Amino acid sequence: MVIRIGKTLPPAAAPITLENVLSGIIGMIRGEVEAERRVRELQEYFKLKGCFLVSSGKAALTVILEALKKMFPDRCEVLIPAFTCYSVPSAIVRAGLKVRLCDVDPETLDFNYSQLANILSRDCGKLLCIVPVHLFGLPADMARTRILTEGKDVVIVEDAAQAMGAEYNGVKLGSSGDVGFFSMGRGKPVSTVEGGIIVTRREDIASYIAGEVNGLPDYGAIEILRLLFYALCLVIFLRPSLFWLPRQLPFLRLGETIFDPEFKIRRMSGFQAGLAKGWRCKLQKMKSLRGENATGLLGKLEKLDVGTFGLKGGSLPDLIRLPLKLGTEQKRELVLKLSERMGLGIAGSYPDSVAGIPELHGDGLGGPFPAAEEIARKIITLPVHPYLTESDKDRIGYLLKRAQ
Numbered sequence: 001m002v003i004r005i006g007k008t009l010p011p012a013a014a015p016i017t018l019e020n021v022l023s024g025i026i027g028m029i030r031g032e033v034e035a036e037r038r039v040r041e042l043q044e045y046f047k048l049k050g051c052f053l054v055s056s057g058k059a060a061l062t063v064i065l066e067a068l069k070k071m072f073p074d075r076c077e078v079l080i081p082a083f084t085c086y087s088v089p090s091a092i093v094r095a096g097l098k099v100r101l102c103d104v105d106p107e108t109l110d111f112n113y114s115q116l117a118n119i120l121s122r123d124c125g126k127l128l129c130i131v132p133v134h135l136f137g138l139p140a141d142m143a144r145t146r147i148l149t150e151g152k153d154v155v156i157v158e159d160a161a162q163a164m165g166a167e168y169n170g171v172k173l174g175s176s177g178d179v180g181f182f183s184m185g186r187g188k189p190v191s192t193v194e195g196g197i198i199v200t201r202r203e204d205i206a207s208y209i210a211g212e213v214n215g216l217p218d219y220g221a222i223e224i225l226r227l228l229f230y231a232l233c234l235v236i237f238l239r240p241s242l243f244w245l246p247r248q249l250p251f252l253r254l255g256e257t258i259f260d261p262e263f264k265i266r267r268m269s270g271f272q273a274g275l276a277k278g279w280r281c282k283l284q285k286m287k288s289l290r291g292e293n294a295t296g297l298l299g300k301l302e303k304l305d306v307g308t309f310g311l312k313g314g315s316l317p318d319l320i321r322l323p324l325k326l327g328t329e330q331k332r333e334l335v336l337k338l339s340e341r342m343g344l345g346i347a348g349s350y351p352d353s354v355a356g357i358p359e360l361h362g363d364g365l366g367g368p369f370p371a372a373e374e375i376a377r378k379i380i381t382l383p384v385h386p387y388l389t390e391s392d393k394d395r396i397g398y399l400l401k402r403a404q
């Protein structure tokens with residue numbers, strides 16, 4: 001890694017202010033009451049009764065899977081896209097279930113629907129659920145998945161970890177599956193350091209999930225102090241003038257994507273619920289700033305030979321990063337190296353398809369998954385967070401031109 005001292009953009013950032021931390025401390029004192037307030041706000045926002053707060057997105061998915069397992073004890077497989085966040089297979093393994101993969105469409109990052117149709121028509125007797133994902137905020141075609149599962153007892157679990165507050169055709173992402181979840185981790189639309197939300201429109205699923213969540217342990221005092229410390233670090237170090245510093249500290253594992261089923265699962269603390277105070281307003285503001293940045297960046301790419309996953313200025317979905325596909329692996333390496341040198345926050349994505357996770361080998365994942373593998377080798381993501389300036393956008397445009 002290049003040692004860089006000086007202005008460095010983080011690849012993704014949901015700013016936390018000192019005011020948010022103060023709300024967090026008040027929430028810590030109020031405890032349960034604060035979390036109940038957030039739940040009521042979520043119920044109102046999503047117009048759904050079933051809303052639950054836990055310690056992370058992967059904790060949310062694990063809780064959902066544990067609940068579904070109890071509802072359908074003879075089913076043990078979870079079908080996910082072959083290119084998705086490693087937290088997803090981590091949660092599946094944590095819940096004691098089996099990962100199944102469907103390749104992605106290299107033009108949209110959504111499922112390869114002919115493969116999905118094939119899997120669903122042949123062999124879904126053991127299939128518990130499907131987990132479509134709105135990667136980077138690119139909306140997955142929920143209606144299409146719904147049609148393909150019609151008449152089958154397969155649950156649709158919507159992974160909207162990166163898409164809280166995003167809408168598509170007037171529908172809020174995360175709320176159209178049987179059950180959905182959001183992440184409030186560090187690089188997500190709004191952050192409570194770590195946090196997860198479950199929403200469901202189905203009463204039967206809601207009552208099983210309520211049972212699971214009620215049985216979860218609470219955060220201990222030391223864990224909450226750790227969250228408080230982390231939140232203060234984010235207040236200070238997320239800004240580009242200082243972000244170079246935490247980036248040099250390998251134990252923070254910034255930007256790393258790891259497979260690890262050994263994460264903690266807790267009910268959300270009052271501190272986190274307090275940090276989330278004002279989330280609707282914040283989401284709205286961030287959404288419009290990110291939208292302007294994404295539009296601005298796309299404008300700099302005209303005439304360049306990069307794939308944009310169908311994204312066009314004018315009618316963009318609500319993205320938290322702008323994904324691009326480069327022509328070759330060599331170009332991608334060059335872009336990432338130049339970005340590191342210039343501190344521009346361009347990042348890759350997940351390092352490989354889910355089938356390439358060494359810990360999952362021998363688990364009968366099938367394959368090959370050529371599109372997922374190709375995406376992993378050629379994708380870059382541009383930052384669109386609110387710290388991005390006009391001059392940053394110019395420099396990113398210049399860098400991509402230079403790497404052509």
Ligand SMILES: *Cc1c(COP(=O)(O)O)cnc(C)c1O
Nearest residue numbers: 056057058085087161162183185
């Ligand atoms: C971040 C993320 C998750 C997991 O959320 P955490 O809060 O980090 O546990 C799951 N799926 C996707 C697509 C994500 O981006």
